[in-house]
Amino acid sequence: MVENVIIMGAAGRDFHNFNVYFRDNKRYNVIAFTATQIPNIENRSYPPNLAGSLYPDGIPIHPETDLVFLIKKYKVDLVSFSYSDILHSEVMHKGSMVNAAGADFVMIAAPYTMLKSSKKVISVSAVRTGCGKSQVSREVYRILTKMGKKAIIVRHPMPYGDLERNAVQRFSSFADFDTYNCTIEEREEFEPVVEMGAVIYAGIDYEKILREAEKEADIIIWDGGNNDTPFFHPDLNIVLFDPHRPGHEISYHPGETNMLMADIAVINKVDSADPENIRAVQNTIETRNPNAVILHADSVITAQDPGRIRDKRVLVVEDGPTLTHGGMRFGAGIIAAQRFGAAVIVDPAPWLLGTFKELFKTYPDIGPLLPAAGYSKQQISDMEQIINKVDCDLVILGTTSDLTRIISINKPAIRIRYEYMDHGVPTLEMEISRHMNQW
Known part of the structure; x- marks a missing residue:
């Protein structure tokens, strides 16, 4: 029996979940996406060339405020929650609203949506947005380059423009930002990478993006967005924590999931944080994920x-x-x-x-x-x-x-x-080397 589905998102994780879980799956009929958090990403369509043969007209994208109306109008069976950086309590408020409207409310498990690479993958994720993921991704790139490895960075999606045209984006020069008509938020992530002479990919179809990046790379670096889980299966999972926001590591979705999956937990910004907050975050990591190696780092401001x-x-x-x-x-x-x-x-x-x-x-x-x-x-x-x-x-x-x-x-x-700087030992380079020696 075909289930009618709505995917709740913010123009990123929602499209990825569709691509890897719902697209070409005849069990489901995706009625619509809903969009929130980011302005001007609703009232357009996920294009037919990306949506696949089951959706010749594409899939409409509505504001999240239309969700209950859409559930009732289309007799929706299932709503898939597919965006990040939101309080656990807010997630369940939305779940209650969906249930009351008559649909099931689901969150697809992270491993179901992780693509497997033919190359080794180091992922950099976080428990909240603004923890310092990108500066750590750049530091990982420097470390791998120092080791003689060819690394390619792949960034979490920010598809604000022409979805079809931006399915696979490759940035290696400042001219590429104009080619893809990048927003300021996109430039925030891409410019520092290009400035250091590296290549960074992004876009919408991450299966295609991954296969292109694999052609150039010895190792793929996944640079996450918000506090989302990785789109690629990581061989080494680095997760950032912010001691300016103690307690957020267990109160935001899906940041807590990232904490529980971390191989290396980096408590960043210790040079500007309250020591009591640093200890509180460290205690949470040690209690909830005792197998994670904990590093301290400074976010050096110049x-x-x-x-x-x-x-x-x-x-x-x-x-x-x-x-x-x-x-x-x-x-x-x-x-x-x-x-x-x-x-x-x-x-x-x-x-x-x-x-x-x-x-x-x-x-x-x-x-x-x-x-x-x-x-x-x-x-x-x-x-x-x-x-x-x-x-x-x-x-x-x-x-x-x-x-x-x-x-x-x-x-x-x-x-x-x-920029990232180690605050004591073990250092990030020491831990990456240790893991690579086990590969």
Whole structure:
């Protein structure tokens, strides 16, 4: 008997779950995707060329607010929850809503959706977004390169543009960002990798992406998104923890799953975290996953000519997702402003306009800083106007991408960078070497 299905997602895990679990499976009839978290990803279709022969017209994508209506209208049997970085309690609130509407509520187990590679895979995941996955992925790349290995990084999907055109994306130069019409969030992840001379893949169809990456690589590095589980079966699973948010490792989905699957648990940002919070996170790991090797790491913040910050009235622009659904109240930019002696951190609230007014209504606890949200041309334009209107002496760009490549800023600006550094032993290189010796 064919079951009618809706996949709840946010333009990433949902498409992957469809591709590897539901596509070409005649047991299921996928009625629709729903979308949330990210603006402008609903009211379009998953295209026929990606959806497969069972869906010649593609699959519609609706806002998550339509979910109950869709369940009842199409007599849906099954709703598959397929996105990340959400409180356990919120997941079950949604499950209760689905059950009350008459459908089963499921979360597909991570191993069912992990593709097997012909090459060794090192995955880098986290218990929350904003833990520092990408800086660790870059450090893993450096370590493997030092060992003489050819490594290719594959990034979790961020399919905000033309889904069919972006099924397989390969980035090796800055021109590629324009080719694929990348959003600011995509540039945040891709630019630092390309700057270090590496190749990074992303897209939508991760079976095809994996097979292309295997042609170039000795080892695949999976760079996860949010706190999602890996799309590839890892031979070594590295999971990041954030002591600025103790307790989140057991209260967010699917971050707790990542914790329980970790081979190496990296407690990052110990250079800026409260020692009691570090101990609390370490105790949780030791209790819940005693087989994991625990490493401590610093997220080292640097600035060109940091003396320019001292005594200045600064506007801080931070990584967008970390501040929005990531729930952080600060990032590297705020830490740099405080560490290097800014006189005042200027609140952008009086100058908000357009899409950013709605963003701050959705996330009212963002605080006195500006998220680098740029999911559309309009949002990028709004951000540029806000930055240029704010009454400040200096703009601190706490983003991994260089926003000055995308927008024009009418006042002095300084970029903040942050990179991985071991905090004691064992080091990340020691642990990677130890695991590789066992392969």
